Amino acid sequence: MENTKTKEGTNKGGLKEINVHWFLANVFMHWKWFALSIILFFLAGYVYLRYSTPVYNVYSRVIIQDKGQGSEYAAFQAIGVLSGSSPVDRELEVFKSRDLIERVVRTGDFYIRYYVRGRFKDTELYTRGNSRKFYGELPFSVFVDSTVLSNLAGAINLKVSLTEKSNYKIEGSYGSSTFITESMSLPCVVKTPIGELLIRLGKGQLREEYPIEVQIFHPLAIAGSYMGRLHAEAPSVRTAVIQLTLSETHKKRGEDFLTKLVQAYNRDAVVDKNKAAESALTFIDQRLVDLKSELDAAERNTEAYRRENHISLLPTEGALLLTGEDESYQKYADLQTQKLLLDYVEKQFKSNDETELLSANVLPGIAPSIGQYNSAIVQKQRMLSVASPELPIIKRMDRQIENIKKNILSVIDGERKSIEEKESQFTGMDDYYEAGTLDYPRRERELFVYQRQEALKSGLVTSLSNRAEELKLTLAVDIPSAKVLEYPLASGSPVSPRRMFIFLVCLIAGILFPFLVIAIREMLNYKLSREDEVRRFSEIPVIVSLPLVKTKTPLVVTPHSTSAIVERFRLLRTNLQFALESPEKKSIMITSTISGEGKTFVSLNLSMIFSLKYKTILVGLDVRRPKINTYLGLPKHVGLISYLTGDETDLDKLIYKGVNGSNLDVLISGIVPPNPNELLIEKTLDSMFQELRRKYDYIIIDSSPVGSVSDAFLINRVVDATLFVVRNEVTPKSAIALANSIYEDKRLNSMSFVLNAFHSGRKGGYGYGYGYGYGYGYGYGYGYGYGYGGYGYGYGDYGYGYSSDE
Numbered sequence: 001m002e003n004t005k006t007k008e009g010t011n012k013g014g015l016k017e018i019n020v021h022w023f024l025a026n027v028f029m030h031w032k033w034f035a036l037s038i039i040l041f042f043l044a045g046y047v048y049l050r051y052s053t054p055v056y057n058v059y060s061r062v063i064i065q066d067k068g069q070g071s072e073y074a075a076f077q078a079i080g081v082l083s084g085s086s087p088v089d090r091e092l093e094v095f096k097s098r099d100l101i102e103r104v105v106r107t108g109d110f111y112i113r114y115y116v117r118g119r120f121k122d123t124e125l126y127t128r129g130n131s132r133k134f135y136g137e138l139p140f141s142v143f144v145d146s147t148v149l150s151n152l153a154g155a156i157n158l159k160v161s162l163t164e165k166s167n168y169k170i171e172g173s174y175g176s177s178t179f180i181t182e183s184m185s186l187p188c189v190v191k192t193p194i195g196e197l198l199i200r201l202g203k204g205q206l207r208e209e210y211p212i213e214v215q216i217f218h219p220l221a222i223a224g225s226y227m228g229r230l231h232a233e234a235p236s237v238r239t240a241v242i243q244l245t246l247s248e249t250h251k252k253r254g255e256d257f258l259t260k261l262v263q264a265y266n267r268d269a270v271v272d273k274n275k276a277a278e279s280a281l282t283f284i285d286q287r288l289v290d291l292k293s294e295l296d297a298a299e300r301n302t303e304a305y306r307r308e309n310h311i312s313l314l315p316t317e318g319a320l321l322l323t324g325e326d327e328s329y330q331k332y333a334d335l336q337t338q339k340l341l342l343d344y345v346e347k348q349f350k351s352n353d354e355t356e357l358l359s360a361n362v363l364p365g366i367a368p369s370i371g372q373y374n375s376a377i378v379q380k381q382r383m384l385s386v387a388s389p390e391l392p393i394i395k396r397m398d399r400q401i402e403n404i405k406k407n408i409l410s411v412i413d414g415e416r417k418s419i420e421e422k423e424s425q426f427t428g429m430d431d432y433y434e435a436g437t438l439d440y441p442r443r444e445r446e447l448f449v450y451q452r453q454e455a456l457k458s459g460l461v462t463s464l465s466n467r468a469e470e471l472k473l474t475l476a477v478d479i480p481s482a483k484v485l486e487y488p489l490a491s492g493s494p495v496s497p498r499r500m501f502i503f504l505v506c507l508i509a510g511i512l513f514p515f516l517v518i519a520i521r522e523m524l525n526y527k528l529s530r531e532d533e534v535r536r537f538s539e540i541p542v543i544v545s546l547p548l549v550k551t552k553t554p555l556v557v558t559p560h561s562t563s564a565i566v567e568r569f570r571l572l573r574t575n576l577q578f579a580l581e582s583p584e585k586k587s588i589m590i591t592s593t594i595s596g597e598g599k600t601f602v603s604l605n606l607s608m609i610f611s612l613k614y615k616t617i618l619v620g621l622d623v624r625r626p627k628i629n630t631y632l633g634l635p636k637h638v639g640l641i642s643y644l645t646g647d648e649t650d651l652d653k654l655i656y657k658g659v660n661g662s663n664l665d666v667l668i669s670g671i672v673p674p675n676p677n678e679l680l681i682e683k684t685l686d687s688m689f690q691e692l693r694r695k696y697d698y699i700i701i702d703s704s705p706v707g708s709v710s711d712a713f714l715i716n717r718v719v720d721a722t723l724f725v726v727r728n729e730v731t732p733k734s735a736i737a738l739a740n741s742i743y744e745d746k747r748l749n750s751m752s753f754v755l756n757a758f759h760s761g762r763k764g765g766y767g768y769g770y771g772y773g774y775g776y777g778y779g780y781g782y783g784y785g786y787g788y789g790g791y792g793y794g795y796g797d798y799g800y801g802y803s804s805d806e
Contacts (some may be wrong), residue, residue: 033514033595034514037514048148050121054249055494058254059488060258061242062482062484063242065482090379091482094382100264101226101793102220104226104264111149111219111221113215114126114213135209136204139201139212147163150589151194158213169182171667186200188519211596216509220769233245236793244258244261247495262484265481266482267556280467283344287344290450291460295454298457299454302450336460338419342416356372378405380398445660472675533733537740539743540740543752544569544571545754554600554605559736566609579752582720587685589719591748592706593726593738594707594708596730598725600622601756602632602756603700603702614661615697619640619702620666621669624704628666628702632656634668636668639669643688644684644688667699677709677710680714716748721752722751724752726739726753727757
């Protein structure tokens with residue numbers, strides 16, 4: 001036998017599972033497909049990379065200044081000029097806020113885009129850092145008034161080109177409106193449906209072959225795009241470092257955007273800081289005006305008292321007491337100053353409507369609490385610019401501000417109580433010094449009262465003047481809140497598209513695509529086309545594989561022929577002799593699934609090859625559509641049907657001896673009976689084969705296809721071996737399931753496959769053809785339906801018929 005493959009599991013009546021080794025071998029057979037597919041996909045990847053717009057990541061790192069960070073920052077904090085800090089996580093939201101990004105877009109003109117149109121790809125230009133192929137510097141720039149931007153509902157499109165006279169031609173559109181302007185030089189004004197644009201001369205020179213197209217968008221739309229492409233994150237909260245990452249198609253534009261973003265953030269921080277300082281400075285200036293008037297009045301009172309009472313200097317003997325009393329009154333004046341400042345802060349705090357910041361530098365004792373309150377107010381105002389007051393985070397901030405208020409009021413009450421306790425102490429000291437100076441003249445004591453009032457007012461003026469100078473210094477110094485650690489820098493290679501990733505995808509796709517094509521082709525090809533398919537789909541032994549042969553006659557075996565097809569029939573004869581095992585087994589039936597598979601071709605040539613050495617007879621038991629008589633040129637009106645019906649009792653009279661000058665005897669079927677199935681059931685068939693067994697060494701039976709009618713199963717009782725013919729490009733793959741079912745159920749004796757018209761696993765078929773067809777259909781319960789060569793058969797109730805070879 002030729003089937004030497006290892007057995008694999010099969011389902012009864014079904015096809016075998018796909019063999020992975022076979023599939024890989026089939027793939028390697030088509031290695032050229034894979035090579036071509038990989039080349040084409042790599043070419044597609046190259047074209048994609050060539051014409052796609054690369055996207056780069058622009059990186060920058062800043063540090064949020066805090067207490068103790070930086071020597072210059074600490075120096076100003078030491079004198080109370082700067083205080084407080086913002087949490088890093090809150091500053092992340094500030095960097096990504098819509099209002100801040102929109103201001104950057106407006107100030108940097110990032111809402112205006114310049115392009116040079118190409119056949120397959122547009123090249124975007126920027127103010128600098130462009131490709132030298134087109135423009136190193138922009139030859140012009142567009143200025144858009146804020147009024148035009150506020151009315152902008154869509155995009156304004158402009159095309160600036162040179163005419164033959166070297167004039168500037170500006171063509172534009174806005175919505176459905178179009179406009180054209182021509183100018184001999186720049187700058188020039190372009191009138192649009194929503195306002196005027198100014199075209200200003202740039203550093204570059206406009207080239208006639210490369211006109212520039214301009215798109216102007218609403219800044220809010222561009223800001224939304226930047227918000228989606230900007231990422232701000234803090235790798236570590238402890239270090240207060242923020243990393244900014246922006247995805248951009250133009251490196252220089254991305255670097256400029258991040259630079260301007262940090263600058264805008266610092267400007268906002270300075271403005272927030274100066275609000276508190278300006279508020280405190282305004283109050284101090286107003287208070288100094290009043291105190292200076294009161295001090296001037298006190299000095300005039302002292303001068304008048306001296307003049308009226310003729311007092312020049314204090315007595316020497318009372319100098320010590322007066323000195324102690326003076327120091328006591330000086331401390332008392334300081335307490336009065338602090339008490340006055342507390343009253344001011346409390347009044348300012350209670351009257352504040354949470355829209356203005358409080359001075360954190362009036363009283364150092366409560367400066368941290370006021371700084372915390374100012375930071376909370378600034379944060380709330382920032383959040384309210386992008387969020388609703390009803391959000392939970394705003395409610396939490398309101399509660400936080402209320403707690404800070406309570407804390408500040410508590411601190412102020414504590415400070416006031418402390419000052420009142422110290423006042424009571426100084427009152428006792430005042431009584432002590434007053435008692436010590438009872439011996440001094442009344443005028444001396446009254447003078448001291450006037451001097452004390454003068455000193456008190458002078459101390460207040462001096463203290464508030466110092467505070468005013470500190471606040472002015474705060475306003476004069478702009479220490480940035482965000483210090484740049486790493487200036488914006490674009491990545492050297494684009495992050496999208498990734499070259500190696502694209503080529504890797506192309507490689508994988510180039511490998512998988514032929515797999516997919518092969519798999520689809522296998523799914524769509526429902527006919528057997530290779531020997532290995534038969535061996536994969538079935539465990540039925542393959543007794544021989546007949547090669548492709550082109551001939552005009554179905555009888556290819558002659559006594560002295562040594563052609564390839566004849567040698568294969570000799571091999572088939574030898575294999576059958578081994579399969580039959582004993583001389584008593586001599587009956588061989590040839591069948592197939594459907595018509596056109598070469599069943600009769602195999603029967604004729606196998607009979608002829610046996611007849612060269614043995615006494616052989618060919619029996620035509622395809623009683624429905626017999627063709628043996630046609631192929632051999634024999635009359636069809638006399639045959640075994642006459643014997644089975646009893647019309648003829650002498651079998652020898654029905655046998656044709658030595659057909660075509662050979663040693664082959666032939667018993668044809670004869671006239672087609674109306675009831676062939678019932679005739680084959682009769683015992684007469686058994687007695688006929690008993691007689692043939694006595695006279696012949698081998699009996700070759702040409703039967704009907706098992707996929708069409710059940711005749712072959714009825715004949716099986718007189719058969720010793722069955723040859724099941726399958727033909728390349730004719731037998732459906734699903735027909736193997738029927739053969740598997742018959743083989744597993746042992747419904748045909750010693751069943752083996754004969755592969756017809758196969759050659760080295762490739763497609764092929766022998767080249768003779770004779771029309772052959774059955775004209776009626778039979779129901780047979782295997783659930784398959786095929787129709788070739790006029791066989792009408794349908795499993796269930798249907799029949800189909802097509803002309804093909806038999």
